[in-house]
Amino acid sequence: MVLFVDYACPLCSREVSKLKALDTLGKLTFEDIHDTSWHRRYPHINPQQCLKVLHGIDDFGQPLLGLDVTVATWRSVGRGHWVNWLRWPLVKPITDLGYRYFARHRHRLGLWLGPAPAQCDGNVCKRPNK
Numbered sequence: 001m002v003l004f005v006d007y008a009c010p011l012c013s014r015e016v017s018k019l020k021a022l023d024t025l026g027k028l029t030f031e032d033i034h035d036t037s038w039h040r041r042y043p044h045i046n047p048q049q050c051l052k053v054l055h056g057i058d059d060f061g062q063p064l065l066g067l068d069v070t071v072a073t074w075r076s077v078g079r080g081h082w083v084n085w086l087r088w089p090l091v092k093p094i095t096d097l098g099y100r101y102f103a104r105h106r107h108r109l110g111l112w113l114g115p116a117p118a119q120c121d122g123n124v125c126k127r128p129n130k
Helices: 010-022 067-076 092-113
Strands: 002-005 029-032 055-057 063-065 119-121 124-126
Touching (some): 010 092, 055 067, 063 067, 067 092
Parallel strands (some): 002 029
Antiparallel strands (some): 119 124
16 A cells, blocks of 8 residues: 655654554555655656645555545554544544544644654654655
């Protein structure tokens, strides 16, 4: 599964850190939406839309958006039971509305947690741009 992540968002970065720790089978790939290197590999993903809503591609190549990405991602690391309720038919319209609010205000909401954690690859770490 591929996730297109806003690493400038502290909440998003923290969730990715947790997911990476749980992804012992290497099922997840994370692409930084602010890095243009993925644009050629995924030409059908609109970078501007990634700034508005979480995008993902499931294991079958199907695009996912918003909370569908979140739920599929947590399921892939064996923790779907935490988030499956977000897609229950009676709850889904409410959680989707809440997600749209969160997505729009994620940077401001994330500031309550402090700055985004540094992204590390081996021994090299960088702090995402704001």
